[in-house]
Amino acid sequence: MINIDNLSYKYVGNEDKDVLAVNDVNLQIQKGEFVVILGHNGSGKSTLAKLINGLLVPSDGNVFVNGMNTREEELIWNIRQTAGMVFQNPDNQIVATIVEEDVAFGPENQGIESKEIRRRVDEALKIVGMYKYRTHAPHLLSGGQKQRIAIAGVLAMNPQCIILDEPTAMLDPSGRKEVMNTISKLNREENKTIVHITHYMDEAVNADRIVVMSQGKIILQGTPKEVFSHVDEVKKLGLDVPQVTELAYKLRKEGIDVPVDVLTVEELVMKL
Numbered sequence: 636m637i638n639i640d641n642l643s644y645k646y647v648g649n650e651d652k653d654v655l656a657v658n659d660v661n662l663q664i665q666k667g668e669f670v671v672i673l674g675h676n677g678s679g680k681s682t683l684a685k686l687i688n689g690l691l692v693p694s695d696g697n698v699f700v701n702g703m704n705t706r707e708e709e710l711i712w713n714i715r716q717t718a719g720m721v722f723q724n725p726d727n728q729i730v731a732t733i734v735e736e737d738v739a740f741g742p743e744n745q746g747i748e749s750k751e752i753r754r755r756v757d758e759a760l761k762i763v764g765m766y767k768y769r770t771h772a773p774h775l776l777s778g779g780q781k782q783r784i785a786i787a788g789v790l791a792m793n794p795q796c797i798i799l800d801e802p803t804a805m806l807d808p809s810g811r812k813e814v815m816n817t818i819s820k821l822n823r824e825e826n827k828t829i830v831h832i833t834h835y836m837d838e839a840v841n842a843d844r845i846v847v848m849s850q851g852k853i854i855l856q857g858t859p860k861e862v863f864s865h866v867d868e869v870k871k872l873g874l875d876v877p878q879v880t881e882l883a884y885k886l887r888k889e890g891i892d893v894p895v896d897v898l899t900v901e902e903l904v905m906k907l
């Protein structure tokens with residue numbers, strides 16, 4: 636789905652303050668995969684997301700989305716339609732005053748006929764569980780609901796892949812849960828490839844693969860069990876491990892024999 640090949644990106648600043656935000660990254664993401672990208676602030680996650688979506692053009696290397704090189708300007712709309720993007724702040728993504736009009740905005744701009752738009756809007760709103768709010772005003776909805784509307788807007792363009800850049804960062808715990816449930820449903824039931832950027836560790840435990848970034852580089856990747864079993868390494872990066880993994884780690888330090896790679900409460904209870 637996505638092929639990132641020796642990718643670098645440099646923000647060119649005033650004087651000699653250039654920032655190498657992405658530094659020689661190689662990454663392949665398969666169709667249908669659920670990948671979580673973790674990393675502390677400034678590690679290059681958003682820059683990487685924007686490079687995948689063609690919002691930024693590589694300084695070096697290439698990004699291919701479904702075989703399309705993001706450097707080719709004439710492919711850019713096709714690339715953005717294939718790999719849709721959801722951002723942190725739902726208020727910046729909502730453009731209309733009625734939910735269903737907002738969700739229709741993308742396909743309308745693609746020049747799709749109105750009957751098909753109607754079908755897509757209804758389907759997208761049902762998938763994110765917001766169909767009964769279709770005639771509501773988005774600004775009166777909760778943060779989690781607004782973010783689900785933003786996701787429906789991307790879905791209505793029928794992308795194969797969805798990139799979400801900290802979509803839960805501004806939400807309360809129940810909003811986060813709503814959005815996470817929606818994202819895993821898109822992966823499981825709609826077979827969408829998901830690239831989910833977050834700094835909440837518990838949002839990473841169900842991923843197929845976790846990619847950890849630091850200073851523009853990928854420094855650790857693997858299944859959640861593999862990545863979180865490197866507790867010391869993850870902590871050194873200023874990241875947390877999931878609460879349960881942390882507890883298991885502390886128990887081990889006290890001499891209690893539990894495995895290092897437990898991720899869920901149920902698992903830890905069983906082991907204990």
Ligand code: ADP
Pocket residue numbers: 646647648654655656674675676677678679680681682683
């Ligand atoms: P993350 O999303 O992981 O927090 P970013 O990709 O936003 O990281 O930033 C990576 C690096 O690039 C940081 O050092 C950041 O300060 C810098 N950076 C991000 N955006 C810009 C910009 N528009 N101009 C200059 N530097 C930037």
Ligand code: MG
Pocket residue numbers: 680681682800801
């Ligand atoms: Mg960011």
